[in-house]
Amino acid sequence: MKLYNAPMPAPNPRRVRIFLAEKKVNLPLVEVSIMTGDIKKPEHLARDPLGQLPTLELDDGTFLSETVAICRYLESLYPDPPVFGRNALETARIDMLTRRVEFQIGTPAGMFWRHAHPFTARVVVPQYTEFGESNRAHYERGLGWADKELAGRDFLAGADYTIADICLLSMVDFADWIGLKIPETLTNLRSWHARASARPSARA
Numbered sequence: 001m002k003l004y005n006a007p008m009p010a011p012n013p014r015r016v017r018i019f020l021a022e023k024k025v026n027l028p029l030v031e032v033s034i035m036t037g038d039i040k041k042p043e044h045l046a047r048d049p050l051g052q053l054p055t056l057e058l059d060d061g062t063f064l065s066e067t068v069a070i071c072r073y074l075e076s077l078y079p080d081p082p083v084f085g086r087n088a089l090e091t092a093r094i095d096m097l098t099r100r101v102e103f104q105i106g107t108p109a110g111m112f113w114r115h116a117h118p119f120t121a122r123v124v125v126p127q128y129t130e131f132g133e134s135n136r137a138h139y140e141r142g143l144g145w146a147d148k149e150l151a152g153r154d155f156l157a158g159a160d161y162t163i164a165d166i167c168l169l170s171m172v173d174f175a176d177w178i179g180l181k182i183p184e185t186l187t188n189l190r191s192w193h194a195r196a197s198a199r200p201s202a203r204a
């Protein structure tokens with residue numbers, strides 16, 4: 001297998017790299033440049049018709065895209081330590097948390113990035129900057145939700161570090177890079193961020 005990848009600050013390939021580091025699994029990484037547009041060239045569109053990263057190529061030539069789907073497949077090959085839960089209820093709760101991280105936190109950060117950030121201005125035409133800026137408040141509301149979930153817990157689902165935490169870490173780190181900070185008042189989230197960042201996998 002190999003993973004088509006992009007380096008930091010790209011948040012989605014990083015989620016798979018963190019997942020692999022938690023599993024202590026090494027996969028060959030093949031870089032596809034976002035900056036040069038290689039990601040939208042026929043060679044990569046043949047792997048993922050949406051021209052996105054990450055994409056996993058299996059040994060039989062099958063391609064799999066979408067970060068969480070890739071991690072779920074890899075979880076079936078490398079079940080220890082479990083990152084998607086140990087039973088049906090844990091798995092369902094982790095799915096719920098992961099979807100909320102993606103929709104409540106990832107979506108506003110992504111909209112801010114596309115519509116309010118000068119870096120994307122030359123590729124996102126037109127940029128609706130007022131709409132983009134409005135996502136700051138949605139992002140902070142999403143972080144407020146995560147802060148409440150983390151009250152009295154080490155990680156989003158409890159004691160175990162799961163795919164929901166991996167998604168949250170890569171998203172808040174990317175958001176920080178584009179200028180969306182974790183408010184000082186969200187102390188549970190800030191403590192969680194320090195704990196998650198101290199894990200060796202955070203360097204992936």
Ligand SMILES: N[C@@H](CCC(=O)N[C@@H](CS)C(=O)NCC(=O)O)C(=O)O
Pocket residue numbers: 006010011012013034039050051052053054065066067068
């Ligand atoms: N929902 C997808 C999102 C993938 C995504 O947006 N990846 C970014 C890199 S971090 C990308 O490929 N951007 C280029 C584009 O969307 O055209 C996933 O989780 O894999």
